[in-house]
Amino acid sequence: MVDPVTATAVAGPILDAAGMKALGAALAITVTGLASAWAEKEIGTAAIGAMAENESLFGKGLILTVIPETIVIFGLVAALLING
Amino acid sequence: MRLLEKLWGRKKSSRKSDKKKKGTSNYAYAVTRVRAMKSKLMPKETYPRLLNMSIDEITRFIEESDYKSDIDELAMKYRGADLAEHALNRNLAFTYEKLLRITEGEPNYLISEYLRRYDVWNVKTLLRGKQYNASVEDIQESLISAGEFTYTFLSELAGKESYQEIIESLVETVYYPILQEYDGTNLADIENKLDKMYYSSLFDAIGKPRSKDRKLFAKFVKLEADVKNLGNLFRLKKAGVEQLDEIMPLMIEGGFALNTEKLAALPYEDFVEELRNTEYWDAISSVMGPDMDSLTALESKLTKYSLESATTYSHVSPVSIVPIMDYIIYKNNEVNNLRIIVRGKEAGLADTLIKDQLVVI
Incomplete structure (x- = not known):
């Protein structure tokens, strides 16, 4: 991840507050998506x-x-709250 | 961890088993499937019922369970106890083959190494059969093609004229160097060497266990070696064999809790006293007495102990090789029990006598 302070100092504001929020929301979805995919794979094969x-x-x-689908739903909720 | 090791350019660990490991393992799938298969094994309440049946009724009973296709296919060829025996062996071989089919990577490798015991068993059966001039049918009856050798190959071997021809046919196998030493008289020695070779190659396959499940698997195999050694020690002590140099070649190395060298040197009474300090004492104490004329009860207690420990281990490490091993020995035990009942009935043994031989959990 680009350090926002350094980024601002070197090349202007790449990530402003809105960008950070979007990135946070994206992270929330990505990580929870991967987590539930992994969990569902294990349970599914079993x-x-x-x-x-x-x-x-x-x-x-x-x-x-x-059931692990709930993980990504929590991620979605978090993403919506961040953007909301 | 492995990634870090790669990044730092460290040497890969020298675990033998890891080197041979190929592909990914599918423990979640295999273990659940195996657990579902275990739930289909006969419950202990079935055995008293089977004891009250005749051979044909038993055959019909097992035909209604998992053994249906085996009985159906073999019913044309065999009758009575032979039919049941062939069906049981066939089913065992099929079940183990299925385990190899549904696993991949590490568990597949470990199971196939473990199942080599049936190759050793079959080679031993073939040689013993030829030594005592058993008929081809009799030999075929005792073959269990659960290992690497197929049933067709084995029954072909059973049809050979002499043991020399059998040994020549096995020239490309790992057993050949040992079999070469067979001269028609030293069968016990050869059998012993084959067994030892099996265990040493199994320990080799396990390598130096690091993860929890590998440690449990190693413990499980070591326990099995101990149980075998203990049974042999009892038999030898009962037969009055006291010399260390006679006993030690018969012991399997790499056991878990038994110091075979120390035990082998002791006379019978001290030997039993010494066993009090081992963890096997609780399992066998109820059948130990000053005048043990039969080792059947002891052996069945030991088998029971190893079955129970396997179950305990499989609860400690639920998604690993251990539950699969647990199933392997439970299935083997079920087949053994059914065989004992069928053969006991055929020989006209009393029900109580047959019941004593069964290992029911």
């Missing part, structure tokens, strides 16, 4: 494994797989 042996676990597997 759910598929269980389903391969026992099809009746489909419902439970599906629910458990989408």
Whole structure:
């Protein structure tokens, strides 16, 4: 990340307050998106494994797989609050 | 950590197993699937029911479970206890093959190394069969193609005329240098060497364990070696073998809690006293007595202990190789139990006698 103070000193205001906010919001979405993707991958593969042996676990597997989706929703909320 | 090591240009760690590791491992998938498979194993309440059935009823009963396709396919060829035995062996081989299919990378490598025990088992069966002039069918009955060798290859070997031809066919395998020493009389020695070779190559595959799950896996294998050694020590002591140089070549090196050298040198009473200080004492104390005429109870206690420890370890490290190993030995135990029941019934043994042989958890 570019240090805003240095950036201002060298080449003028690349990141003003609005830019910082946008960057914060983007970070909130990106990091939570990656985190939930990773968690869903782990749970999803495990759910598929269980389903391969026992099809009746489909419902439970599906629910458990989408639970980490909450992480990215929190990220979205944080991003909206930052921009709001 | 590895990234940091790369950045700093440090030498890669010398863990043997890491070198051979290929691809990524899919523990989450494999472990959940294996746990689902474990839930399908027969519950302990089934065994008393099976004891009350005849062989045909048992065959029909296991046909309704996981063994359906095996029984269906073999029913044309075999009958009675032979059918059940072949179906059980086939199912075991298929199940282990499935484990290799659903895993990749590290677990796949470790499982395939562990399953080499069936290759050793099959080679031993073939040689023993030929030594005692068993029929091809009898040999085939005891083959379990769960290792690297396929059933077709093994049954071809069983059809060979002599043990020399079998050994010649195995020229490209790692067992050949040991098998070369076989001269038709030293079978026990060869079998012992094969077993030792299996364990040393398994320990080699595990390497120097660093992560928690690898440590547990190593502990699990060491425990198994200990259980084997303990059983052998009891048998030897009972047979009156006291000489250290006779006992030590039979011991598997690399055990966990047993100092085999110290134990081997002791006479029977002191040997039992010494066992009180080991962690196995709690498991076996109930069957230990001054006049133990049979080692069956002891062996089944030891097997039970290793099964229970495997389960405990698998709870300590839930997403790792350990739950998969846990399943492997539980499945093996189920097949063993069913085989004992079927063969016991066929031989007309009393139900109580069969029950004593079972390891039920």
